[in-house]
Amino acid sequence: MPKDLTSGIFWLAIAIFVTIEGFTKLKLGTLHQPGPGFFPFWGGLLLGTFSLMLLARSLKFHDWIAASAISWPALSLVLAALLGYLLFLETLGFLIVTLLFLLALFCFAELGWVKHVALSVIATSVVYALFKFWLKVQLPLGLFGI
Amino acid sequence: MLNGFQVAFQPINLLYCFIGVFIGTLVGVLPGLGPAAAIALLLPSTFALSPVASIIMLAGIYYGAMYGGSTTSILVNIPGEAASVVTCLDGHAMARQGRAGPALGIAAFGSFIAGTLSILILTFLAPLLVKIALSFGPPEYFSLMVLGTTLVTYFTQGSMVKALMMALVGVLLGSVGVDSISGRYRFTFGIQTLMDGLGLVPVIMGLFGISEVLLNLENLARQRRVYAAPSGGLLPNREDWRRSAIPIARGSLLGFFLGILPGAGAIIASLASYATEKRVSKHPERFGRGAIEGVAGPEAANNAAAGGAFIPLLTLGIPANPVMAILLGALMIHGLQPGPLLMQRAPDLFWGTIASMYIGNAMLLVLNLPLIGIWTRLLRVPYALLFPFILLFCLIGAYSVGNNVGDGIVMWVFGVLGYLLKKFDYEAAPLILAMVIGPMMEEALRQSLILSRGEFTIFFSRPISAGFILSAALLLILPFVTRRSEASQTHER
Numbered sequence: 001m002p003k004d005l006t007s008g009i010f011w012l013a014i015a016i017f018v019t020i021e022g023f024t025k026l027k028l029g030t031l032h033q034p035g036p037g038f039f040p041f042w043g044g045l046l047l048g049t050f051s052l053m054l055l056a057r058s059l060k061f062h063d064w065i066a067a068s069a070i071s072w073p074a075l076s077l078v079l080a081a082l083l084g085y086l087l088f089l090e091t092l093g094f095l096i097v098t099l100l101f102l103l104a105l106f107c108f109a110e111l112g113w114v115k116h117v118a119l120s121v122i123a124t125s126v127v128y129a130l131f132k133f134w135l136k137v138q139l140p141l142g143l144f145g146i
Numbered sequence: 147m148l149n150g151f152q153v154a155f156q157p158i159n160l161l162y163c164f165i166g167v168f169i170g171t172l173v174g175v176l177p178g179l180g181p182a183a184a185i186a187l188l189l190p191s192t193f194a195l196s197p198v199a200s201i202i203m204l205a206g207i208y209y210g211a212m213y214g215g216s217t218t219s220i221l222v223n224i225p226g227e228a229a230s231v232v233t234c235l236d237g238h239a240m241a242r243q244g245r246a247g248p249a250l251g252i253a254a255f256g257s258f259i260a261g262t263l264s265i266l267i268l269t270f271l272a273p274l275l276v277k278i279a280l281s282f283g284p285p286e287y288f289s290l291m292v293l294g295t296t297l298v299t300y301f302t303q304g305s306m307v308k309a310l311m312m313a314l315v316g317v318l319l320g321s322v323g324v325d326s327i328s329g330r331y332r333f334t335f336g337i338q339t340l341m342d343g344l345g346l347v348p349v350i351m352g353l354f355g356i357s358e359v360l361l362n363l364e365n366l367a368r369q370r371r372v373y374a375a376p377s378g379g380l381l382p383n384r385e386d387w388r389r390s391a392i393p394i395a396r397g398s399l400l401g402f403f404l405g406i407l408p409g410a411g412a413i414i415a416s417l418a419s420y421a422t423e424k425r426v427s428k429h430p431e432r433f434g435r436g437a438i439e440g441v442a443g444p445e446a447a448n449n450a451a452a453g454g455a456f457i458p459l460l461t462l463g464i465p466a467n468p469v470m471a472i473l474l475g476a477l478m479i480h481g482l483q484p485g486p487l488l489m490q491r492a493p494d495l496f497w498g499t500i501a502s503m504y505i506g507n508a509m510l511l512v513l514n515l516p517l518i519g520i521w522t523r524l525l526r527v528p529y530a531l532l533f534p535f536i537l538l539f540c541l542i543g544a545y546s547v548g549n550n551v552g553d554g555i556v557m558w559v560f561g562v563l564g565y566l567l568k569k570f571d572y573e574a575a576p577l578i579l580a581m582v583i584g585p586m587m588e589e590a591l592r593q594s595l596i597l598s599r600g601e602f603t604i605f606f607s608r609p610i611s612a613g614f615i616l617s618a619a620l621l622l623i624l625p626f627v628t629r630r631s632e633a634s635q636t637h638e639r
Binding site (some may be wrong): 004038040053054057082101109119127 | 270530569
């Protein structure tokens with residue numbers, strides 16, 4: 001699907017949502033005392049206008065360039081790893097989660113099996129030391145109290 | 147000012163200045179990690195430091211990155227930092243001719259001269275601007291911010307409509323959370339994390355850090371060839387200096403004034419400098435083939451722009467680019483109110499930062515030349531090994547802001563968003579700037595309307611405010627006018 005068309009529709013939807021939110025739920029107030037809905041309402045309206053302009057331009061000029069290809073496997077793995085890290089951070093604790101994270105992502109580096117694991121372990125320890133002892137960041141303890 | 151130097155020379159501040167410029171150079175050398183993400187990353191670790199040390203360090207990262215970016219551009223033909231794109235052209239050509247050393251040397255010296263010059267102008271210009279700014283009221287601020295946002299969209303490389311949309315989205319994102327005047331929640335949908343608003347750190351790390359990594363995943367297989375710099379030949383010879391002197395001067399001035407304008411900044415400055423040098427040169431055909439002016443000018447320009455970018459922040463409290471937006475956040479976190487009163491209320495910070503920039507530039511000159519070998523070795527590390535660390539630091543950084551997984555999720559969402567934005571040709575910079583300025587604008591707007599009892603004309607009846615609004619309107623109309631006249635000209639033919 002052409003780039004500008006897709007994104008134009010997306011932003012238009014957002015604009016409509018925001019404008020309605022601003023109008024109904026939050027008060028616009030008067031010009032004397034603008035309410036919380038004032039900015040969102042007008043902001044949404046402007047956004048909607050520009051989205052329509054974008055859509056119009058896209059349709060008029062038949063500039064239908066598609067977005068460049070996405071390499072789904074790599075992208076999904078990384079996004080899943082990131083999300084997984086966050087979701088399990090407080091239950092499993094920093095050390096375990098970091099180790100798993102690095103083990104997963106070093107797959108891209110195409111190291112031998114041994115190097116892969118060794119690097120993950122060393123890196124986890126170094127980062128742990130760095131954050132805990134030097135920068136004094138609070139790291140969650142998690143499952144095994146580590 | 148002398149007091150500023152006293153502050154800057156305190157050992158702890160010197161240390162953090164050094165750390166800042168060192169990390170900055172590192173970040174500049176490594177492609178795929180920009181100063182914005184790095185500064186956002188290190189922001190939480192400055193909580194324990196004094197405000198002065200924090201700002202000194204974070205500022206150091208910014209202009210340090212301008213130095214580091216040239217190294218990768220020259221040696222590997224990949225810009226380490228967006229502002230160093232132009233340096234690839236002639237810089238890499240020089241490297242291929244075996245002249246990597248002088249290229250790196252002139253880039254470093256040019257950056258130093260430009261950086262120092264820009265700070266000098268800053269020293270004298272800043273107090274002047276502060277004086278003018280003190281007479282500003284809410285209407286002037288609102289109009290100025292409108293102008294600033296418009297400038298940002300004007301200077302985007304892509305479609306202006308899209309940039310305006312990004313700015314609007316940014317403003318809307320900025321309104322997420324508690325409304326300061328009425329106390330009501332906006333767009334929080336009952337989610338705890340959103341009630342404090344969208345944190346600047348997670349958003350920037352997602353938008354600039356994570357999304358960059360996601361984009362680079364597509365090019366993992368690319369092998370990089372690094373050209374080793376000859377060990378002794380780092381100093382440019384006399385001929386090089388003769389050719390570079392004026393471009394450096396021109397680049398510095400051009401860069402500084404472009405740096406002041408919100409949205410313009412280092413990238414535009416370096417492009418403009420390159421174009422200028424090519425146009426005024428007696429032998430334009432040399433450009434692209436290893437003309438040292440093509441390195442000296444742009445490198446000077448991008449460092450000068452970095453210096454100039456501090457002006458709106460330090461004098462008016464308005465960020466000129468995403469990095470300055472983070473610094474704004476940093477100031478607020480440390481309890482300081484950015485704006486014209488900053489100079490009066492926190493002279494130590496104000497002048498201490500400026501003084502540290504002189505020192506930082508000197509440190510960078512020393513750092514860059516001898517340590518080229520180390521940077522080169524660093525470049526040989528494959529990206530596949532680097533990016534997990536980058537992501538890890540982003541994750542820890544986002545979490546550590548408030549010991550809250552929710553912030554990490556925000557970062558994740560913005561990482562995906564940033565990735566999609568780049569894929570669909572939208573620029574993230576207007577969004578971030580608008581997100582930071584948005585709440586400020588809204589407050590200024592409402593205060594103005596309360597002042598004027600609902601009369602919108604207040605923005606036009608006050609001369610300075612009117613001036614800003616008219617300029618903004620002009621910028622918005624200009625692209626449409628020129629496009630139409632171009633179209634009609636081609637029609638007539």
